[in-house]
Amino acid sequence: MISNEEVKERRKARQINQKDRILQAGEKIFARKGFHLATLEEIARDADLAKGTIYLHFLNKADLFVSVIEKKLNILLKKIKEVVREEGPPVEKIRKVTEIHLRFLEQNKNFFKILHSLPGEHKREMEKELTERVIKKNASYLGIIQKLIEEGIKRKEIKPLNPRKLAVILVGMVHSLTINWISCNEKYSLSEDHNLAWEIFWKGARLDSFNKR
Numbered sequence: 001m002i003s004n005e006e007v008k009e010r011r012k013a014r015q016i017n018q019k020d021r022i023l024q025a026g027e028k029i030f031a032r033k034g035f036h037l038a039t040l041e042e043i044a045r046d047a048d049l050a051k052g053t054i055y056l057h058f059l060n061k062a063d064l065f066v067s068v069i070e071k072k073l074n075i076l077l078k079k080i081k082e083v084v085r086e087e088g089p090p091v092e093k094i095r096k097v098t099e100i101h102l103r104f105l106e107q108n109k110n111f112f113k114i115l116h117s118l119p120g121e122h123k124r125e126m127e128k129e130l131t132e133r134v135i136k137k138n139a140s141y142l143g144i145i146q147k148l149i150e151e152g153i154k155r156k157e158i159k160p161l162n163p164r165k166l167a168v169i170l171v172g173m174v175h176s177l178t179i180n181w182i183s184c185n186e187k188y189s190l191s192e193d194h195n196l197a198w199e200i201f202w203k204g205a206r207l208d209s210f211n212k213r
Contacts, residue, residue, distance in 0.1 A: 018047075018049060018053055018056070018057065019057045021047040021048070021049065022043065022044075022047050022049065022053070022054055022057060022058070022064065023064075023067060023068055023071055024047070025043045025044075025046035025047035026038075026043050026064050026065070026067075026068045027068050027072075027110050027111065027114065028046060028110060029042055029043050029046060030065060030068060030110075030114045030117065031109075031110035031111075031113040031114050031117070034117040035061070035062075035065050035117055038061070039061075040054050040061055040064070043064070065114075066133050066134060068111075068114060069111070069114060069115060069133075069134050070133050070134060070137070072108055072111040073134065073137045073138070073141075074137070075104075076100075076101070076104050076141070077137060077140065077141060079100050079104065080097050080100060080101070080141065080144060081144070083096045083097055083100060084097075084144060084148070089152075089155065089157065090148040090149070090151035090152040090155065090157070091148075091152050091157050091158065091202075091206075093148050094145065094148045094149065094152070094170070095198050095202075097144070097145065097148070098170065098174060098194060098197055098198055098201075099191065099194045099198075101171075101174050102174055102177070102178070102190050102191050102193060102194050102197070103190075103191045103194075105174070105178045105190060106181070106186075106189065106190035106191055109182065109186065112178050112182070113182065116179075141171070142164070142167050142168065142171060143167075145167035145170060145171065146163045146164050146166075146167040147163075149163040149166050149167055149205075150163045156207055157206065157207060158205050158206060158207055159205055159206070159207050161205065166201075166205055169201070170197075170201050173197045173200065173201065174197060177190070177193045177196070177197060178190060181193070
C-alpha cells in the first residue's frame with residue numbers, strides 16, 4: 001500500500017516535470033514568435049499538456065515569460081559564481097567569466113532571442129516583475145564583474161578607471177558579439193569570439209606597468 005508521503009512525493013515529482021516541460025516549450029515558442037504573438041495554447045500543445053495545467057504553475061503569459069528568462073539567468077549566475085570562488089587572480093576570473101558567458105549564450109541561443117524579443121510597451125506593462133526577478137539578476141551579474149575589476153585595480157593589474165563602466169563595456173561586447181552571431185545565422189562558434197572580446201577589453205583596461213612585468 002502506498003503511504004501518504006509517497007503519494008505526496010509522486011505528486012511533487014509530476015508537478016516539477018510539468019513545470020519543466022512548460023518552461024522548455026515556452027522558451028521555444030517565445031524565441032520563435034516573441035512575447036506578443038506566442039499563445040499559451042501553443043505552448044501547452046508543445047508541452048503536450050492541457051492549457052489549464054499552465055495556470056497551476058504560472059499566473060499568466062507574462063509570468064511564464066519572465067520565469068523562462070529567470071531560470072536561465074539562475075543557471076548562468078551559478079556558473080559564474082563557481083568561477084569567482086576559484087583560486088586565482090581577478091583578471092583570470094574575468095577572462096573565464098567572459099568565456100563562460102559566450103559559451104552559455106551559444107548553447108542557449110533561444111534564451112538570448114527571448115531577452116531581446118520584448119517590445120517597449122510590454123516592458124512597461126511588465127516593469128515590476130522584470131525589475132524584481134530579472135533586472136536585479138542582471139545587476140547582480142554586473143556587480144560580480146565590477147567587484148573583480150575593483151580587485152584587479154587594487155592589485156595594479158587594471159587601470160584605475162570607473163569599474164562599473166568597465167563592467168558594462170565588457171558585458172556589452174558579449175551581447176553585441178552574440179547579436180552579430182545570430183544575424184550571421186550562427187555560421188561559426190560564438191565561443192570563438194571570446195579571444196577577440198578579451199583582447200580588446202584587456203588591451204584597453206590593463207595597467208601598462210603590469211603588462212611589462
